[in-house]
C-alpha cells in the first residue's frame with residue numbers, strides 16, 4: 001500500500017481492538033467511505049452495531065490492489081442517515097438491511113424496501129417497480145419454483161418477450177442465523193455456520209473459524225489450514241462441475257448434463273472421504289478440526305481425483321465443441337464490466353466480466369499464503385464467459401489439488417481455542433465457489449460475540465442477475481439464472 | 494466431432510445406473526457412521542455427558558429417567574458417541590433411517606434401541622402410487638443441501654425415474670409434497686397454498702433434520718420446528734442432510750418397492 005487512508009488497515013483473518021478502529025461523526029464517516037469507493041475500492045460489508053439506544057455504522061472495505069482490508073466506524077447516532085446509494089450502488093442492499101435490522105432510515109435511498117422481512121404474507125407481498133405502457137405485462141414467478149430449488153420471487157416487467165426490468169424479492173429462507181449469534185458462540189453455532197449455505201459449507205465454516213481464531217489470537221495448525229484449502233477446492237470442483245452440467249441441461253445438451261451430474265457427486269464423495277459428509281460437515285472447527293486425511297486415505301483420494309478430473313475434462317470438451325451450445329451461451333445475459341464494478345460483483349461472475357478479483361489471490365489467508373491459485377478471467381460478461389470461467393477454475397483447482405496433495409504438511413489438525421479477546425473486531429474473507437464470503441465479528445466486554453455480520457457472495461451478486469436480464473428474452477431467464485447460480489439461503493440467513 | 498465422440502463414449506461406459514435395490518446398496522462413505530443405536534440400559538447413573546455436547550438437544554435425560562435420543566432432531570455429528578463413557582450410543586453404519594411415525598425416531602428404551610423402520614403405505618395408497626408417484630418439492634428455510642441430495646437422485650447413477658417417482662413442476666400434477674427446511678415463517682403461506690393445491694389423496698414426506706424438527710435452527714423464532722407443525726407427515730427421513738441412499742430407501746420403502754426387489758426390509 002503506497003497511499004494513505006484514514007481507515008485502519010487489517011489483513012484478512014486478523015483482529016484489532018475495537019478502540020483502535022477509527023471513528024468519525026456520521027457525515028464524515030460516510031464521506032470517507034464514499035471517497036474510498038470513488039477510488040475504486042470495494043465494499044465488503046456495511047452494517048450497524050447498536051450502542052445503547054443509538055447505532056454505529058461499520059464499514060469493511062477491500063483495497064484489492066494494496067492486498068489489504070480496511071475498517072472504520074461512525075460515532076453513535078440516532079434516527080436517519082444520508083444514503084450513499086444514489087452515488088454508490090454498492091451500498092444499496094447494505095443500507096436497506098441496516099434499515100430493516102435497526103430502523104435507521106437511509107435518507108433518499110432510491111428504492112428503500114425490506115431485504116428479508118415478511119409483510120404479513122411472505123416477502124413478495126409489497127410494491128414492486130412497475131413499468132407503465134399498453135404493451136407492458138408483468139410476470140411473477142415464485143417463491144415455489146418448478147424444480148427442486150430454493151424459494152425466491154422474481155417479478156419481470158416485459159414488453160412482449162423482452163424483459164425491461166427484473167426485481168428479485170428474497171427472504172423466504174430467513175431463519176435468524178445472525179440474530180442467534182448474539183451472546184455466542186453457542187453450542188449450535190458451528191452447525192449453523194456450516195448451513196448458512198449448505199453447498200458452501202467449507203467456505204462459511206472456514207470464514208467463521210478464522211474469525212474466531214483471530215479473536216482468540218491464535219491460528220489453526222498448518223495441517224488444518226492445508227486441509228481447509230483442500231476441502232475448499234473440492235467444494236469448488238463439485239459445484240462448478242454441477243453448474244456446467246446444469247447449464248448444458250438448460251440448453252438441452254444432454255451428454256455434458258448427465259455426465260456432470262454424476263461427476264459432481266463423485267467430487268462430493270471425495271469430501272466425504274475426509275469427514276464422512278458429502279458437504280464437508282464436521283471438517284472445519286475453530287482451532288482446527290477432528291479429521292485428518294491420513295496418508296493412505298489421501299492417496300486414494302488423489303487417485304479418484306484423477307479419474308474425476310479426466311471425466312470432467314471429457315464432458316467439457318463436448319460442451320465447448322458444440323456450436324449449438326455456443327450460440328445459446330454467447331451474448332446471452334450480458335453484464336458490462338463497468339456495471340460489475342459499480343455493483344461490487346464478486347466471484348466467477350465478476351471474473352467473467354474481466355475483473356481480476358479473487359480473495360485467494362488478493363487477500364490470501366490460511367494455506368493460500370503459501371500456495372496460490374491463478375485468477376481465471378474471461379472478458380465478455382455473458383453466459384458463455386461465466387461458464388468458461390468455471391471451466392478454467394475447475395482446471396486450476398484440479399492442478400492446485402494435485403500439487404498440494406503431494407505436499408501435505410505434517411503435524412496436528414487441531415488445537416484448543418483460547419478464549420476470545422474482549423472488545424475486539426475481526427474480519428475474515430474466503431473465496432467460496434460463488435465468490436467472496438465475508439464474516440465480521442465484534443466481541444463485547446465479556447468476550448462473547450456482540451455483533452456478527454455475514455455477507456454471502458450472493459448478497460452482492462443477485463443485483464448482477466437482475467441487470468443481466470435487461471433486454472433479454474424472458475425465456476432466457478433459466479439459463480441466465482443458472483449461469484449465476486446464486487444462493488437464496490446464503491442471502492436470507 | 495462431438496456427436497461421434499459422445500456416442501462412442503456413451504457406448505464404452507455402458508449403463509451407469511446402480512444395480513440397487515436388486516443388487517447390493519452402494520457403500521456409505523467410510524466415515525459416515527450411518528444410523529445411531531442407543532442402549533439406555535448401559536447409561537451410568539447421573540451421567541449426562543451426551544446431553545452436554547448435543548447441539549440441538551436431541552439427547553435428553555430428564556431427572557430420574559433414562560437417556561432418550563430423538564433421531565429427528567439429530568444432525569449426526571457423533572459428538573454424543575464420542576462423549577459417552579460406556580458405549581451406550583453407537584453408530585451402526587446402516588443407511589436406512591426412514592420411519593412412518595414421529596415417535597419411532599426416539600431411541601433409548603429397551604426394545605427401542607434402534608429405529609422402527611418405515612413400513613409400506615396403506616394398501617389403497619400403495620396401489621395408487623406404487624408405480625407412479627409424482628412429488629412437488631417445497632424448500633422452506635433450510636440450507637439447500639437436502640435439496641441438493643434429493644436432486645442427486647435424478648442423476649444417471651441413481652435414476653429415480655425407474656421407480657416411477659418423479660418431481661413435477663406443479664402441485665396440481667403431484668401426489669404429494671417432499672418438504673425440506675424447518676419451514677420458515679416466511680414460507681408458511683406458500684407451503685400451505687402448495688399443499689392445498691395437491692389433489693387428494695396426498696402424502697407428505699419430510700426430508701432432513703430441519704423438516705422433521707427444525708434442524709440446526711430449532712427454536713429460532715423465525716422458523717417452525719419442522720413441517721409436522723403445519724401438516725400431517727407420512728414419512729420422516731432423518732439426516733443433515735440424509736445421504737441420497739437414505740432418501741431413496743425411504744421413498745421406495747414407502748411404496749413397497751423394496752420387497753418387490755427381493756430385499757429384506759426390516
Ligand code: SF4
Pocket residue numbers: 546547548549550551552562566567568569570571572573574
Ligand atoms: S449425533 Fe445427534 S444426538 Fe448425538 S450429539 Fe450430534 S446431534 Fe446430538
Ligand code: SF4
Pocket residue numbers: 195198635636637638639640673674675700701702703704708709732733734735
Ligand atoms: S437438515 Fe441439515 S442439510 Fe438439510 S436443510 Fe436442514 S441444515 Fe441443511
